[in-house]
Amino acid sequence: MPEITLGDLSLGNCVLSERVTHLRDVYFESMPEICGERPRLITRFSKNHGFFNGQPISILNKAKMYRRVLEEREAIVSHTRGVGRDMRPFPFEDRQLFAGSTTSKLKGVPLYPEFLALTLWPELWTMSRRESNPFYITEDDVKTLNFDVFPHWLENNILELGRKRYYEQNLQKYGRKKYDPEIKLMQRLVFFLASKPECISHTIPDFSKAVKLGLRAVIDEAREKEATAPDPARKEFYAAVREVLEGIIGYSRNLAAEAERLASLENDSGRKQELLDIAVVHRQVPEFPARSFREALTTVWICWTAVHLENPNIGLSLGRLDQILYDNYRRDIDQGRLTVADAIELICCLWLKIGDHVPAVPEASEQLFGGTGSNQAITLGGVDRDGNDAVNDLTYVMLRATELMKLRDPNLNARYYSGVNSQEYLRRLCEVNLETGATPALHNDRAVIKALTSKGETMEQARDYGVIGCVEPGSNGRFYGHTAAILLNLTSVLELALFNGRHRHTGMDLLISKETGDPRTFTSFEQFIGALEEQIRWIADHSTDLNNFFGKIHQDFYPTPILSSLFEGPMEKGRDLIDGGAAVNSSAATISGLADVADSLSAIEKVVFDDKVVSFEELLEALERNFEGYEALQALLINPEKTPKYGNEDPKADANVRRLVETLDRVFGEKENYRGGKYRVGYWTMTNHAGFGRLMQAMPNGRKARENFTSGITPVSGVTPSLTKALNSVALQPASCLASGVALNLKYTPEQDREKMLENFADTVEGYFDDDGGRSDGGMEIQFNIVTHKTLVDAVGNPDPKMLVRVSGYTAYFKDLNPQMQKEIIDRTEYLLSTGKMVTFEPFPLPTKR
Amino acid sequence: MDIKRHSLEDGPGIRTVVFFKGCPLRCVFCHSPETQDCGREIAFYPGRCIRCGQCAAACPRGAIELELAGRIHRERCLRCGACAEACPAGGLRLLGSSYEVEQLAEILLRDRAFFRHSGGGVTLSGGECTLFPEYLEALLKILRKEGVHVVLETSGYFDYSLFRRKLLPYLDLIYFDVKIGDPGLHRQYCGKSNARIYRNLKALLGEGAAGVHPRVPLVPGITATPENLAAIVDLLCRAGAGDITLLPYNPLGLGMATHLGRPKPPLPERFMTPGEERMIKEMVLKIIGDKSYGCQN
Secondary structure (H helix, E strand, O other), rough: OOOOOOOOOOOOOOOOOOOHHHHHHHHHOOOOOEHHHHHHHHHHHHHHOOHOOOOOOOHHHHHHHHHHHHHHOOOOOOOOOEEEOOEEEEOOOOOOOOOOOOOOOOEEOOOOOOOOOOHHHOOOOOOOOOOOOEEEEOOHHHHHHHHHHHHHOOOOOOHHHHHHHHHHHHHHHOOHHHHHHHHHHHHHHEEEEEEEOOOOOEEEOOOOHHHOHHHHHHHHHHHHHHHHOOOHHHHHHHHHHHEEEEEEHHHHOOOOOOHHHHHHHHOOHHHHHHHHHHHHHHHHHHOOOOOHOOHHHHHHHHHHHHHHHOOOOOOOOEHHHHHOHHHHHHHHHOOOOOOOOHHHHHHHHHHHOOOOOOOOOOOHHHHHHHOOOOOOOOEOOOEEOOOEEEEOOHHHHHHHHHHHHOOOOOEEEEOOOOOOEOHHHHHHHHHHHHOOOOOOOOHHHHHHHHHHOOOOHHHHHHHHEEOOOOOOEEEOOOOOOOOOEEEEHHHHHHHHHHOOOOOOHHHHHHHOOOOOOOOOOOOOHHHHHHHHHHHHHHHHHHHHHHHHHHHHHHHHHOOHHHHOOOOOHHHHHOOOOOHOOEEEEEEEEEEEEEHHHHHHHHHHHHHHHHOOOOOOOHHHHHOOOOOOHHHHHHHHHHOOOOOOOOOOHHHHHHHHHHHHHHHHHHHHHHHHHHOEEEEEEOOOOEEEEEEEHHHOOOOOOOOOOOOOOOOOOOOOOOOEHHHHHHHHHHHHHHHHOOOOOOOOOEOOOOOHHHHHHHHHHHHHHHHHHOHHHHHOOOOOEEEEEEEOOHHHHHHHOOOOOEEEEEEEOOEHHHHHHHHHHHHHHHHHOEEOOOEEOOOOOOOOOOOOOO | OOOEEOOOOOOOOOOOEEEOOOOOOOOOOOOOOOOOOOOEEEEHHHHOOOOOOOHHHHHHOOOOOOOOOOOOOOOOOOOOOOOHHHHOOOEEEEEEEOOHHHHHHHHHHHHHHHHHHHHHHHHHEEEOEEEEOHHHHHHHHHHHHHOOOOOOOOOOOOHHHHHHHHHHHHHHHHEEEOOOOHHHHOOOOHOOOOHHHHHHHHHHHHHOOOOOOOEOOOOOOOOOOHHHHHHHHHHHHHOOOOOOOOEOOOOOHHHHHHHHHOOOOOOOOOOOOHHHHHHHHHHHHHHHHOOOOOOOO
């Protein structure tokens, strides 16, 4: 167990250095810029090597391509320009301590034409002027993409390759009439999104070998394994590993050479020395073991850029950095080569580097994903593999850096094991939340470990979990679990049950799924539940089929030698991650609208079947009319004192939630994925619950058309007046059904008596995490916005570009969110901790349709 | 009765507070007027009313008039609750739920994890909860068995021997309100003399009962006057009290009188300022100093 040697855990004396202050200012001033480098190099190599002939692409060919790109891409030690909010470039002096970059831009948008980058094609000329989250692009890059890149990928991106094969297969099987049920279903948008056409990503690499042994040692290991491998496929895998690792080493050497070149031109002796220091670091790592804290951070950083060269920047996560880097930190501190202030500066510089790229969101996707960063989660604290307290000095150093920087990326997640981790640590986590208003998210080790072991992870693997993307737990460096494989809109499944297999959004004359009965003829609530469960099974069948299908397309066209070389499992098995190389494999669905569907069930149960206030026919009529002329019925349905709502300890309402999470876990859990793993289910919704909300009509829980759905596993906004009741209801849900993570989103009003608030904050988290003597599993996760309603309302018209908010689960800048999502955060249930009561306010007006 | 969860103001830590309905006193400055009467009551919240008229249709006495500011002709109302039952929006609400002892205990135990981590527990309040000694005794036995910390808040107006026998053994802390020192003024403002309250306090302290904390609710112009504070200090001295807690005035109970269709009491509508609180505290300290008497706040 590491000894805590810091006197002040808050590290209040450490502030932003001059260097970091400047870099941070530039970061906030600069707009994202499309980078043409990767697409250009990838396209050229793919063309030259005949990748566009429709045949599967071998891992070795892919590896050769990545090596070439790594060696040929521009080695940038310091940026010289950014792009301002006025969309004009500005020069600046970059004195970053870390060299290298994810793209060739200061804040770049990397493009992956193998996936969905083509969706940006129509807006190449206009994206720099679009209203929400515009991207800068140079005329040269427009031309390159327009003429040299995109045309080649039109037929060869993953979606298109999949679509072609899918049509061919199904045409033979079903004939012309019904040849594309799943893809068409996805294209209807309201049911589910399968994200394989966009990426797999969503995982945590294993940096520990790279840091401790260096990549040269991994290359040597691969060479030995290659020599003794029993079959050509494995030989090829190890050869591919060697190729890509040589490429990463080559990139780092290029950075060293560039730093030396810049040093030779530099007149300022201070900067000259900095550049020479950078060169020394890059001559050592990541090829050889890291000798210092700074070298260890550099290894992580360079490997991180390489992972992003291969895998789209969506949810790739860094894992337990306070564990992986601790030995190097401790050694440097003990030997007097590093001060805590130096360490904080290094971490701040790394945090900025990690945020040097944003995902390419086309305008059409702004409704569902607007304002997202790359969601690069970092995990702190918790217990180690043996169950001992893993919180160390570096944990506090990283917390302080996060508190000072208040950045969207990296997305900070803190683990807490009650009774093992100290209360001072929990208190500090709460304090950073008060300071930043939005981070870190808090994870309950006891419940998460229980959830993971219930899915087959060993106790050691489960204890060593890191958080992926938003909130998804997975064993650090050994879990390949595409946690965002299926984004399922559960409210649409309810819709199918309400309208006998049809959906109001797609038209009542179109049978979407199967007829499970007209609820107007149902005589019991159980009958309706039965219909809903049948619709759930139907959607699970189709969404997992589609995911598995695209998984196979990945296996044929998108081998991942870089990620596989930095992972536990593939080296041992001689197999790529996409083929099941990881030590732990799974896929997952994440569910939108849990609380809305559960409350709708409770409303139907109470109002239609128990109290018989209205018939099912009248209820459907009211929904059809969006409650116009049915105001009293709507008032009854939304009133938690009259109609049971999840989050109030109402046994029936909570049982309906439990029934849903158990059904979803059972139905998805039976499904096998294409990598020899099973499906898991999570409840974190990013900004989808707002996006899906816009498309959906009125619901039986009294929600009107186009209103937001509720985020994650959170009870519906505004219907849970008591804090502990809400927390207890959430904590009642069984952890084993929530293995792909949950986001519980609450707002707390900032209070004047900070000390008292902190104490209550920590005590309340403890109470929520507690398993109450085994009566529940305890809540799994909780995350906060600590901000008043008024501050948010004011920010709609007059946004502070630096205002950080917690979405579900990642952090975002409030101003980047679309109006519907801004409204969702404004309307979220807010509690005053000192009374435990909900703060009441009028719902924010629904944004008008554009 | 009414239950408030996650309270931080009624004893140490995070607490669940039970407000029993019914009180022998009728303090004009009562902070929770809905707890005076032990019967059910109907409260009207005009902001939540959607004017659907279902209440008027449901009322067996024709006591509801949509155009009436307070909605209910209270003189005709039987408090049957039919209107609140019919109201979909929460504009009319029935105040006062009843629970079996076991049922209440189950609810109180739901937050035991929060109690444990915060050093909190259950607070029995009111109204005057000691009006129900048999019920409380049964409840307290369950809470004791579960190891829950219990605070009892009282006006001090109770039957001492019953209290001592049935309740006292199970209490961790007693918050004992002393509102007015002069018996005549006490009768004027609270409806009864304070003689019994004084006797009970003195007896309780005489038992050597641990954790008896006299508290003085500060109401500007009524309890927070130099004369009354001096009289209270005098009373506490005579009773042998060792400390005193001042509760700053808050106007949060004023709205409830309106919801219940009662005249609004002539009391300030704002909280005490920190300056006013400090001034009163200094005043009390000075009185105590003159009497060489220990004080805490």
